[in-house]
Amino acid sequence: MIEFLHPWALAGLTCAAIPVLLHLLARREPPTVEFPAVRYLIATTQEHLHRLKLQNLLLLAVRTLLIIAIILAAAGPTVARSGLPNHAPGALALIVDNSPSSGVVLGGSPRLASLQNAARAVLARATPDDAVWLITADGIPRRGDADALRSRLDALPVSSYRLDLGSALGVAIGALSTDPRPGEVVLLSDLQASAVSPADVTVPLIVGRPDDPTVANVGIGRLETGPQPWSTDGGRITVSLVGDSVRAAPVSARLGERPARQALASGGTAVFPPITAPAGWWSATAELDPDEFRLDDRRLGAVRVAPVARVNWDSASRYVAAACEVLESNHRIVRGNEITVGRLAPRGSIVMPPADPAGIGALNRALAARGVTWSFGAPVASPAATDSGALTGRFRVRRRYALESSGSGRTGVLATVGGSPWLARSGNVLLIGSRLDPEWTDLPVSAGFMPFMDALLNRLARGEVAISEGTPGDPVALPDLVTSVRQGEREWKVEGGGLFRPHDVGIYFLVAGEDTIGAVSANLDPRESRLGRATDVQVRQLWKGARIMPVDRAGPAAFSAGVRGDLRGPLLWLALALGLTEMVLASAVRRRSP
Amino acid sequence: MPASSLSSGRVRLDLLDPVEVSKLGGIEVTTQGVVEGFLAGLHRSPRRGFSAEFAEHRMYQPGDDVRHVDWKILGRNDRLYVKQFEEETNLRAMVVCDASRSMAWTGSPGTVLPKLAYAQRLIAALSLILLRQRDATGLITFDDDIRTVLPPRVRLSHWRQLLETLGSLEAGQGTAAEPALRRVVQQLRRRGLVVFVSDLLLDRALALKALRFLRHRGHQVIVLHLMDPAEAALAGPAEARFEDPETGAAVVLRPRDWAGAYRETVRSVVAEWRLACRRHGIAYHHITTDTPYGMVLRGALSTASRAA
Numbered sequence: 001m002i003e004f005l006h007p008w009a010l011a012g013l014t015c016a017a018i019p020v021l022l023h024l025l026a027r028r029e030p031p032t033v034e035f036p037a038v039r040y041l042i043a044t045t046q047e048h049l050h051r052l053k054l055q056n057l058l059l060l061a062v063r064t065l066l067i068i069a070i071i072l073a074a075a076g077p078t079v080a081r082s083g084l085p086n087h088a089p090g091a092l093a094l095i096v097d098n099s100p101s102s103g104v105v106l107g108g109s110p111r112l113a114s115l116q117n118a119a120r121a122v123l124a125r126a127t128p129d130d131a132v133w134l135i136t137a138d139g140i141p142r143r144g145d146a147d148a149l150r151s152r153l154d155a156l157p158v159s160s161y162r163l164d165l166g167s168a169l170g171v172a173i174g175a176l177s178t179d180p181r182p183g184e185v186v187l188l189s190d191l192q193a194s195a196v197s198p199a200d201v202t203v204p205l206i207v208g209r210p211d212d213p214t215v216a217n218v219g220i221g222r223l224e225t226g227p228q229p230w231s232t233d234g235g236r237i238t239v240s241l242v243g244d245s246v247r248a249a250p251v252s253a254r255l256g257e258r259p260a261r262q263a264l265a266s267g268g269t270a271v272f273p274p275i276t277a278p279a280g281w282w283s284a285t286a287e288l289d290p291d292e293f294r295l296d297d298r299r300l301g302a303v304r305v306a307p308v309a310r311v312n313w314d315s316a317s318r319y320v321a322a323a324c325e326v327l328e329s330n331h332r333i334v335r336g337n338e339i340t341v342g343r344l345a346p347r348g349s350i351v352m353p354p355a356d357p358a359g360i361g362a363l364n365r366a367l368a369a370r371g372v373t374w375s376f377g378a379p380v381a382s383p384a385a386t387d388s389g390a391l392t393g394r395f396r397v398r399r400r401y402a403l404e405s406s407g408s409g410r411t412g413v414l415a416t417v418g419g420s421p422w423l424a425r426s427g428n429v430l431l432i433g434s435r436l437d438p439e440w441t442d443l444p445v446s447a448g449f450m451p452f453m454d455a456l457l458n459r460l461a462r463g464e465v466a467i468s469e470g471t472p473g474d475p476v477a478l479p480d481l482v483t484s485v486r487q488g489e490r491e492w493k494v495e496g497g498g499l500f501r502p503h504d505v506g507i508y509f510l511v512a513g514e515d516t517i518g519a520v521s522a523n524l525d526p527r528e529s530r531l532g533r534a535t536d537v538q539v540r541q542l543w544k545g546a547r548i549m550p551v552d553r554a555g556p557a558a559f560s561a562g563v564r565g566d567l568r569g570p571l572l573w574l575a576l577a578l579g580l581t582e583m584v585l586a587s588a589v590r591r592r593s594p
Numbered sequence: 595m596p597a598s599s600l601s602s603g604r605v606r607l608d609l610l611d612p613v614e615v616s617k618l619g620g621i622e623v624t625t626q627g628v629v630e631g632f633l634a635g636l637h638r639s640p641r642r643g644f645s646a647e648f649a650e651h652r653m654y655q656p657g658d659d660v661r662h663v664d665w666k667i668l669g670r671n672d673r674l675y676v677k678q679f680e681e682e683t684n685l686r687a688m689v690v691c692d693a694s695r696s697m698a699w700t701g702s703p704g705t706v707l708p709k710l711a712y713a714q715r716l717i718a719a720l721s722l723i724l725l726r727q728r729d730a731t732g733l734i735t736f737d738d739d740i741r742t743v744l745p746p747r748v749r750l751s752h753w754r755q756l757l758e759t760l761g762s763l764e765a766g767q768g769t770a771a772e773p774a775l776r777r778v779v780q781q782l783r784r785r786g787l788v789v790f791v792s793d794l795l796l797d798r799a800l801a802l803k804a805l806r807f808l809r810h811r812g813h814q815v816i817v818l819h820l821m822d823p824a825e826a827a828l829a830g831p832a833e834a835r836f837e838d839p840e841t842g843a844a845v846v847l848r849p850r851d852w853a854g855a856y857r858e859t860v861r862s863v864v865a866e867w868r869l870a871c872r873r874h875g876i877a878y879h880h881i882t883t884d885t886p887y888g889m890v891l892r893g894a895l896s897t898a899s900r901a902a
Binding site: 029030031032033034035036037038039040041042043044045047048052 | 695696699793795825828830831833834835836837838839840841843844845846847851852855856858859860863
């Protein structure tokens with residue numbers, strides 16, 4: 001296949017019309033000469049007309065071809081030398097897309113197997129003089145000799161990591177840039193449309209993709225467990241389907257190893273009736289009937305079941321009291337002394353600044369005496385908005401006290417306003433920088449107030465944090481207090497406030513000391529369920545110059561893109577030959593003119 | 595310079611460039627000069643020609659037909675003499691002159707006479723010679739129709755009438771040779787001489803048919819094919835539209851590209867005419883209009899002598 005280094009130069013091909021245009025423009029009306037022997041002229045021309053026409057046409061063709069040859073040479077055509085047994089030393093980055101979608105089983109074997117076979121064919125063409133990198137769904141370029149990479153390839157599983165192909169190309173090109181040899185990228189992928197993203201392709205790129213039709217797939221895209229924690233009265237599970245053809249499908253859901261419940265997901269969503277369970281941390285599992293793509297037929301979620309908080313609130317605080325009464329009527333809290341709202345109490349407390357500024361000093365002293373590492377600082381009158389977060393969302397804060405930490409760093413910050421702590425925890429005491437009153441903040445009159453109060457009383461005041469979701473390989477921000485992450489028997493020591501990358505699908509519990517304070521449910525990216533393939537046209541638009549071919553032909557084509565034959569030389573020789581031909585022909589025409 | 599002095603002096607008008615000759619005076623004067631020059635070349639013996647009756651010998655002069663060299667004298671004395679014969683006066687001649695528009699053309703005005711002007715002087719000279727030989731001479735002119743018919747007369751004064759007719763001759767439009775040639779039959783009841791003067795830019799088949807007819811009637815036929823030098827060798831601007839003044843036919847070409855082929859075509863046309871005429875016993879002379887009259891007359895009259 002011919003490609004051009006400077007395709008814009010092809011616009012010059014219009015110059016090929018110059019000989020014809022010159023011929024047409026030169027056809028002006030000549031002067032008339034009276035000549036009685038015109039019959040002799042006519043006889044002469046008729047005799048030689050055919051030969052002259054042929055000669056002129058030949059000259060025209062040679063001149064046109066000469067221009068075309070020069071323009072083509074300027075465009076820098078190159079041709080692949082595929083199939084050559086030997087090739088010049090080159091650098092090759094081999095991207096094997098073992099993302100979850102490569103686990104689609106077709107004809108009894110996963111898609112990944114065909115990609116691996118093609119990758120082996122690529123490695124088979126590698127010589128010791130070549131530099132080869134292998135990049136898989138984890139996005140790490142691994143350099144090695146062909147044998148080492150072949151071993152790694154043989155052991156390559158279907159990964160839970162989603163592979164963004166544009167990013168992977170960027171990594172590959174970056175790796176190649178460190179090597180002086182001609183670079184080339186071979187990408188072997190199912191070319192899932194959602195994974196194809198723009199990339200600045202500066203080296204020859206071979207894209208091997210399956211040429212069989214894609215299969216329609218349905219998977220579980222979302223598993224919602226509602227407000228946490230569940231009370232002992234239970235909670236609801238909602239399952240949403242995703243895929244190429246979302247249709248009604250039976251879905252089952254269960255908590256831990258408890259018996260599964262069945263529901264029909266009509267319209268792509270299945271809502272299960274309340275499921276009850278004893279207090280504790282549970283893993284919720286939703287499952288679909290198996291299809292060609294098994295990995296997205298199962299999805300996990302974390303559920304915390306706990307008795308509702310026993311709360312003591314001050315009826316003088318109008319909005320807090322109203323919210324607590326609503327929560328009580330909905331069985332999300334009961335009256336008791338486990339948590340006190342509005343003032344510092346011996347047990348769990350949610351402390352807000354006093355209405356009288358004169359009381360701040362006494363409150364801070366009491367907090368310090370209690371061992372709380374946070375205190376109220378100077379009042380801040382400039383209005384600001386809370387920074388968006390899972391807990392609070394964004395709402396306006398008119399007045400607040402700066403929260404000051406006497407401990408190390410900002411440990412315990414749960415929400416901020418303009419980057420400054422607004423909600424912080426120390427032990428079983430929560431400090432809010434503003435009073436929950438419309439004069440201080442819009443929160444009490446916003447729709448998010450009830451969920452905020454629910455989370456505040458049932459989770460945050462108990463030392464628990466949110467249950468979050470993530471995907472394998474993508475970083476999840478850890479709460480401040482987390483000291484380790486556990487999954488089954490495995491445990492990773494972590495630093496609170498840092499990042500954690502779930503390595504696979506599963507429930508990861510966040511532990512602070514000996515207490516489990518939260519969980520991260522890691523599931524496949526829902527986009528993996530859409531198996532629709534990007535078209536060749538789309539791929540070429542995003543990756544300029546990509547050579548797209550069936551995956552089984554990518555192996556023989558490897559190490560050829562980097563050593564493409566340059567046709568400029570032959571074309572210039574051709575132009576020279578045509579120029580000489582033109583000179584000879586033109587002079588011969590003149591010499592042998594009738 | 596008077597033509598008489600020219601003719602009687604050392605200069606022979608019949609061997610001069612026709613244009614130079616035409617500058618010396620009118621047709622009558624110049625033609626007389628030409629004829630005098632021509633006859634002087636024939637040993638000043640206007641009453642001797644190349645007829646059948648032997649008269650005497652004279653020294654060979656350049657231009658004489660080698661067929662008349664007396665080889666016996668050459669063998670005995672190692673000297674070149676030609677035989678001269680007594681004239682006969684029973685020859686009746688008709689000159690048929692093409693006066694079509696193409697005959698009025700010259701490729702080099704001022705340096706080459708138009709074909710018609712050349713033909714006028716040539717016919718005048720020829721007529722004068724014939725009349726002096728006491729051959730009855732007539733004239734038919736034509737273009738796209740027969741214009742004038744002068745029956746053959748033997749009186750020398752008839753030459754004046756011929757001159758008037760020739761002098762008043764102007765080029766017409768087309769060329770219709772066949773009727774004119776057939777008209778000759780009415781004028782020549784007995785076997786005679788027909789001189790056809792034309793540029794032969796006409797319907798060749800018809801013309802040949804008429805000429806064959808004349809031969810069939812027993813006439814000796816001479817075709818004087820006049821051609822301007824510019825017709826023999828193509829020249830002109832880099833590219834031109836060449837248009838036939840008679841038919842309006844035109845062709846656009848670059849003369850430089852076609853000159854060679856055109857020359858070949860002309861050569862071929864001349865050869866075809868020559869061959870076709872020879873095949874039917876017709877004398878054919880290809881004459882470019884820069885040829886001195888004397889040379890043309892010699893060729894024509896040698897043919898005429900065979901017809902006498």
